[in-house]
Amino acid sequence: MTQFPPLTRRGALAFGLSALLPTLAPRATRAQGARALRFVTTELILTETALALGLTPLAAGNLPLYRRLVGVPALPDGLHDLGPLNEPNMELLVHLAPDLIIAADWQRGPQAGLERIAPVLWLETMPFSRPGLEIATDLAREIADAGQISADNLVTGFDRARNRLTRAIASRNPPAVLLARFLEDGRHALVFTEGSLPGDLLAGAGGRNAQPGSGPPGAFPLGLSEILATGAPILATGPLPQGALFTRVIESGALRAIPLPPVFPAGGLASATRLADALTNGIGLI
Structure with a gap:
């Protein structure tokens, strides 16, 4: 079982900002003959969703923060750390040369330069205009589509838990x-x-x-x-x-x-x- 530290005042602030900002589904099956997508994720919810779908990024944003706040699914060995969520390591991204960067739409302004490195899939992650569960479901389907797999197992697993x-x-x-x-x-x-x-x-x-x-x-x-x-x-x-x-x-x-x-x-x-x-x-x- 993943061990989580007690929540400190600093950790509480991180929770609050992230809010503003098992029963895990089985691995989905990739379309026959499709090459595995080489991608990176720049935000915690994007990393969590990709891993829950059975897709492993080359790198992800702020691995220590992910381990502390999310924890499950666990990060695989060998995953590169892109650093702070609001300032990903551009040099590392250039070196990795991913096929796709999956990024949060709130990062678009300060990180528009990501598009000079690789195509970027900008996704809504913050529940400002829509309920968070609706956004989470759409994220699962959009990331699954990018990886040419199905999100049905993950979505169905949640529906059963909610029921x-x-x-x-x-x-x-x-x-x-x-x-x-x-x-x-x-x-x-x-x-x-x-x-x-x-x-x-x-x-x-x-x-x-x-x-x-x-x-x-x-x-x-x-x-x-x-x-x-x-x-x-x-x-x-x-x-x-x-x-x-x-x-x-x-x-x-x-x-x-x-x-x-x-x-x-x-x-x-x-x-x-x-x-x-x-x-x-x-x-x-x-």
Whole structure:
């Protein structure tokens, strides 16, 4: 199992920016006689989606950040690191000479020079004008088309996981819950509303969110006292804090937090599938 570090204040900022910014599908089958596409990805959700489809890039943006925030699918050995998401290594790209660069549309302005190196497939990744799950589905199909494979297994796998969550909520009728990722200090958490991957999954499956709100980025910080004031059970992605204060609050019974596996809250269909199953399991424990 991939190990994830506790979320620090710096990590929380990365989560927030990435929001603004298993059941993984089996490898798809490449069209007979087609040459493997030599491509690179410049953004986390693009890398995740390609790997979940069974496509391996030559290089990807910010591998350490991917390992820390996404983790699954795991990065293969030998993958080159393109460096920061907003400043990919142009010299490395020239050296690799890919057939295609798969990039996020928010990178188009500062990185328009990518088009001088190779054709660029600019893809929408941020849920500003459309729901994130709709964007994630389109990403899967567009990247699969570029690799001349099918995205059906990945899309179907997510649909099945979402249906399992819907059935669990309908059968158990749980109370409104908080969806959160606690910071390491135990005094704060990122709370997810509609407009985020966790919030949209819960709402789409018929669940109730104890924290109102909608629209991007769908994540904001709350202090521990504000969390306690909601009185709601918490489905917490990632490890629970181990500090003395948080431990005392849990032991007092004032707060009920159910830990779930860590999932990237601004990920693609692979993350959404894992998160749907994690929420299904969490709902069963309330």
